[in-house]
Amino acid sequence: MNFIHFDVNKCILCRECIEKCPFNALCMGKNGIEVNDACRMCSVCVKVCSAEAISFEQKAGVVDKSEWNGILVYIEQDHGDIHPVAFELIGEAHRLAAIVGFDVYAVIVGADGTENNAEKLIAYGVKKVFVYEHKGFYGFKADCYTDAVSDCIAMLKPSVVLIGATSVGRSLSPRLSTRFHTGLTADCTKLLMSENTDLIQIRPAFGGNIMAQILVEDSRPQFATVRYKVMERAEKIENPVGEVVRCNVTDYLAQSRIKVCGIKSIHRKKMIEEEEILVVAGRGVKDEKGLNLVKGLAENLGGQLCFTRPMIESGLGDTAHQIGLSGRTVKPKLIITCGVSGAIQFSSCMNGSECIIAINNDPNSQIFNIAHYCIVDNLYEIVPRLLERIQTQKEA
Amino acid sequence: MKIIVCIKQVPATMKVEVDAESGTLKRIGQNAKTNPYDLYAIEAALRIREQVGGSVTALTMGPQQTEEMMRDAYMMGVDEAVVMSDPKFAGSDVLATSFTLFQGIRLLGGADLIICGKQTTDGDTAQIGPAIAEHMGIPHVAWVSNIERVTTDLISVIQKTGSFIQESEMKFPCLITVDKDIFVPRLPSYRLGLATANKNIRFISFKDLSDKNMTRYGLIGSPTKVEKMFQPESSDGQEYINGTSIEKADSIFELLKNQKII
Ligand SMILES: Cc1cc2nc3c(=O)[nH]c(=O)nc-3n(C[C@H](O)[C@H](O)[C@H](O)COP(=O)(O)OP(=O)(O)OC[C@H]3O[C@@H](n4cnc5c(N)ncnc54)[C@H](O)[C@@H]3O)c2cc1C
Ligand SMILES: Cc1cc2nc3c(=O)[nH]c(=O)nc-3n(C[C@H](O)[C@H](O)[C@H](O)COP(=O)(O)OP(=O)(O)OC[C@H]3O[C@@H](n4cnc5c(N)ncnc54)[C@H](O)[C@@H]3O)c2cc1C
Numbered sequence: 001m002n003f004i005h006f007d008v009n010k011c012i013l014c015r016e017c018i019e020k021c022p023f024n025a026l027c028m029g030k031n032g033i034e035v036n037d038a039c040r041m042c043s044v045c046v047k048v049c050s051a052e053a054i055s056f057e058q059k060a061g062v063v064d065k066s067e068w069n070g071i072l073v074y075i076e077q078d079h080g081d082i083h084p085v086a087f088e089l090i091g092e093a094h095r096l097a098a099i100v101g102f103d104v105y106a107v108i109v110g111a112d113g114t115e116n117n118a119e120k121l122i123a124y125g126v127k128k129v130f131v132y133e134h135k136g137f138y139g140f141k142a143d144c145y146t147d148a149v150s151d152c153i154a155m156l157k158p159s160v161v162l163i164g165a166t167s168v169g170r171s172l173s174p175r176l177s178t179r180f181h182t183g184l185t186a187d188c189t190k191l192l193m194s195e196n197t198d199l200i201q202i203r204p205a206f207g208g209n210i211m212a213q214i215l216v217e218d219s220r221p222q223f224a225t226v227r228y229k230v231m232e233r234a235e236k237i238e239n240p241v242g243e244v245v246r247c248n249v250t251d252y253l254a255q256s257r258i259k260v261c262g263i264k265s266i267h268r269k270k271m272i273e274e275e276e277i278l279v280v281a282g283r284g285v286k287d288e289k290g291l292n293l294v295k296g297l298a299e300n301l302g303g304q305l306c307f308t309r310p311m312i313e314s315g316l317g318d319t320a321h322q323i324g325l326s327g328r329t330v331k332p333k334l335i336i337t338c339g340v341s342g343a344i345q346f347s348s349c350m351n352g353s354e355c356i357i358a359i360n361n362d363p364n365s366q367i368f369n370i371a372h373y374c375i376v377d378n379l380y381e382i383v384p385r386l387l388e389r390i391q392t393q394k395e396a
Numbered sequence: 397m398k399i400i401v402c403i404k405q406v407p408a409t410m411k412v413e414v415d416a417e418s419g420t421l422k423r424i425g426q427n428a429k430t431n432p433y434d435l436y437a438i439e440a441a442l443r444i445r446e447q448v449g450g451s452v453t454a455l456t457m458g459p460q461q462t463e464e465m466m467r468d469a470y471m472m473g474v475d476e477a478v479v480m481s482d483p484k485f486a487g488s489d490v491l492a493t494s495f496t497l498f499q500g501i502r503l504l505g506g507a508d509l510i511i512c513g514k515q516t517t518d519g520d521t522a523q524i525g526p527a528i529a530e531h532m533g534i535p536h537v538a539w540v541s542n543i544e545r546v547t548t549d550l551i552s553v554i555q556k557t558g559s560f561i562q563e564s565e566m567k568f569p570c571l572i573t574v575d576k577d578i579f580v581p582r583l584p585s586y587r588l589g590l591a592t593a594n595k596n597i598r599f600i601s602f603k604d605l606s607d608k609n610m611t612r613y614g615l616i617g618s619p620t621k622v623e624k625m626f627q628p629e630s631s632d633g634q635e636y637i638n639g640t641s642i643e644k645a646d647s648i649f650e651l652l653k654n655q656k657i658i
Binding site for chain 1: 421517518523524530533534536538552555556558562565618619620623624637641646649651653656657
C-alpha cells in the first residue's frame with residue numbers, strides 16, 4: 001500500500017517526518033525519504049512537513065481481495081451519545097458478515113468519553129472496537145477524523161466499511177474512499193453480499209425515481225453510506241467476548257486545519273414542512289379530550305400536530321400549522337390524519353407524503369381516495385389504543 | 397482572493413425511465429439545466445467576492461454542450477468559465493470526476509476557496525466536494541448553512557452535525573459545499589448577458605492536464621460500476637385495515653414499527 005509520495009525537488013531532508021512518524025514507517029534512503037509497509041496513511045508526515053513535499057498519491061491497481069477481510073462500522077457520536085444509526089449498521093454488518101464468515105469491527109473517534117461509548121458496543125457482538133480518543137477530536141473535523149479512520153483501515157484491512165449517511169458521515173466518507181483510491185456508494189437502501197465478498201449496493205438516484213445497483217469489483221475496501229432508519233438494529237447478544245482497543249493518538253494525528261469555534265444545540269422548532277412525521281387534527285376531533293389524544297400521538301411519534309383550516313379558524317393553532325391551499329404544503333415520511341374529510345384544498349397540499357394513514361368514521365369520505373392505509377373507525381377508539389401500545393413499547 | 401465554483405449540468409427532468417431489458421437509462425430528453433444546488437454555490441461565491449474582492453471562476457466537467465450553462469454563469473456574474481471536456485473523461489464515477497476536477501483546478505493555478513453545491517439532482521451522491529478536498533490535501537466543511545465571517549485569509553462557517561450546529565473556521569486554501577437556501581440565487585442578468593456575450597469560454601481537454609495516467613480518468617479510473625438500474629416498486633397500493641377497533645389500532649402499531657417510526 002504505497003500511497004505516499006515524496007517530492008524530491010521540494011524535500012529539504014530535515015528528517016522531521018522520520019522522527020514524527022508514529023509507526024516508524026519512514027527512513028532515509030538513497031534517493032531521499034522512503035516509506036515501508038508499516039505506513040498507516042495517518043498523514044502525520046504530511047502535516048509536519050514544512051516544505052510541503054509529501055502528499056498522498058493514489059494508484060489504481062487490482063487488489064488481492066483475500067487480503068481484505070471483515071466489516072468495519074464507523075460509529076458516529078452525536079456530541080457525547082452514540083448516533084442510533086450505528087446500531088443499525090452493526091445489525092446490517094452482522095447479517096452480511098454471516099454470509100462469508102467475516103467478523104464485525106467498529107471504529108470510534110472523538111474527544112473525552114469516547115472510550116466509554118466504545119464499551120457499550122461490545123454487547124452487540126462487535127469483535128473489536130478501535131478507539132481514537134483525543135481532545136483534538138472535539139467537534140467534527142473532516143480532515144483529522146479521516147486521518148484517524150484511515151489509520152484504523154490501513155491496519156485492519158477490512159473488505160467493507162459502513163458509514164451512516166448523516167451529514168457527518170457523508171462528509172467523512174468521500175475523503176476516506178478517495179484516500180484509499182476505491183469506490184464509495186452513497187445512501188444505500190439495500191446491501192447484499194456475494195460469495196466472492198463483492199458487496200452488491202442498491203441506492204436511489206435521480207431524486208428517488210431510479211434505483212441503481214452498484215459494485216466495486218477491483219478495489220478494496222468497499223465503502224457504503226447507509227441512511228438512518230433503513231436497516232434492522234442489532235440485538236444484544238449473550239456472553240459477548242469482544243474487546244475495546246485503545247489506539248495510540250499522537251498530537252499530530254489529532255491535528256486539524258479546522259478550528260471549532262462553537263457548538264450549539266438546535267433549539268428552534270422545525271417548521272411543519274421540515275418535519276418527517278405529522279399528525280393532523282380535523283373537525284372530527286371535537287373536544288379537549290380528542291385534542292389531547294392527537295397531541296399525545298404526535299409527541300410520542302416525535303412529530304408535530306397540524307390542523308385543517310376550520311380547526312385553525314376556531315382558534316386551535318396558528319396558520320403556520322395549517323395544511324392546505326391557504327396554509328402550508330407538506331411532504332413528510334408519515335402523515336396520520338384524524339377526523340379529516342380530505343377536501344381537495346387540503347389533500348392537494350399533502351398527497352405527496354410518503355405514507356398516508358387516514359382515520360375517519362365515514363367510509364365515503366374523500367380522504368380515503370388518497371390514503372395508503374385506510375381505517376374506517378372512530379378516532380376516539382383507535383387513537384387511545386395506539387397511544388397505549390406506543391407508550392408500552394417505549395418503556396420496554 | 398481566487399474562488400472556483402464547481403457546477404454540473406443535469407437533465408431538466410428527473411422523470412427518467414429504465415429499459416427493463418438492458419438495465420440502463422432510456423434516453424433522457426435533450427433538455428439540460430444547471431444543477432439547482434449549484435446556483436447556491438455560485439451565489440455564495442459572488443457574495444464573497446463582493447465582500448473581499450477577487451475573482452470567481454466557474455468550472456465544470458462534462459460534454460461540450462455545457463456552453464449554455466456557462467453563459468448563464470456569466471450572466472450571474474462569474475469572471476471566468478472553464479469547461480473540462482474529453483471523451484477520455486466519459487463514464488467517471490466520484491473518484492475519477494473529483495480527480496479530473498482536481499487536475500483542472502491545478503491547471504488553473506489552484507484557488508483560495510473552492511465552493512461546490514450540496515449534491516446534484518442526477519447522481520445525487522454529495523461526494524464530489526469532500527473528494528476534491530482530499531485530492532488537494534486541503535480541509536473542507538460540507539453542507540454549510542451559513543457563512544458567518546469571511547476575510548482575505550479565512551472563512552468561518554456553520555454546519556449541522558447531528559442534533560447540533562457547529563461553527564468552524566478554516567484558513568485558505570479550503571473547500572466548502574453549501575446547502576440549499578444559504579442565499580437566494582440571483583437571476584441571470586440581461587445586462588450582464590450583453591456585456592459577456594463575446595466572452596470566451598475556456599475548454600480544457602485531457603492533453604492539457606499534467607497527470608496523464610489514463611488509469612485515473614473516465615471509466616478505467618472509476619472503481620464503482622453501475623451494474624444495472626431499475627424502477628423502484630411503486631407504493632401507490634392502498635390497503636383497508638380491517639378488524640375490531642383494537643385490532644385496527646394494533647395493525648397501525650405494527651406498521652409504524654416495521655417502518656422504524658417507533
Ligand atoms: C379557497 C379555499 C381555501 C381553503 N383552504 C384550506 C386549507 O388551506 N386547509 C384546509 O384544511 N381547508 C381549506 N379549505 C376548506 C376545505 O374545503 C374543507 O372545508 C376543510 O378542509 C375541511 O376540514 P375538516 O376535514 O377538518 O372538516 P370536515 O370536512 O367537517 O370533516 C370532518 C371529518 O371528520 C370525520 N369524523 C367525525 N367524527 C369522527 C370520529 N369520531 N372519528 C373519526 N372521524 C370522524 C367526519 O366523517 C368528516 O369526514 C379551503 C376552502 C376554500 C374554498
Ligand atoms: C444512478 C447513478 C448512481 C450513481 N451512484 C454512484 C455512487 O454511488 N458512487 C459513485 O462514485 N458514483 C456514482 N455515480 C456516478 C456519479 O454520479 C458521477 O460520477 C458524477 O460525476 C459525480 O457525482 P454526483 O452527480 O453525485 O455529484 P455530487 O457529489 O452530488 O455533486 C456535489 C457537487 O459537486 C460538484 N460537481 C459534481 N459533478 C461535477 C462536475 N461534473 N463538474 C463540476 N462540478 C461537479 C457540484 O458543485 C455539485 O453540486 C452514479 C451515477 C448514476 C447515474
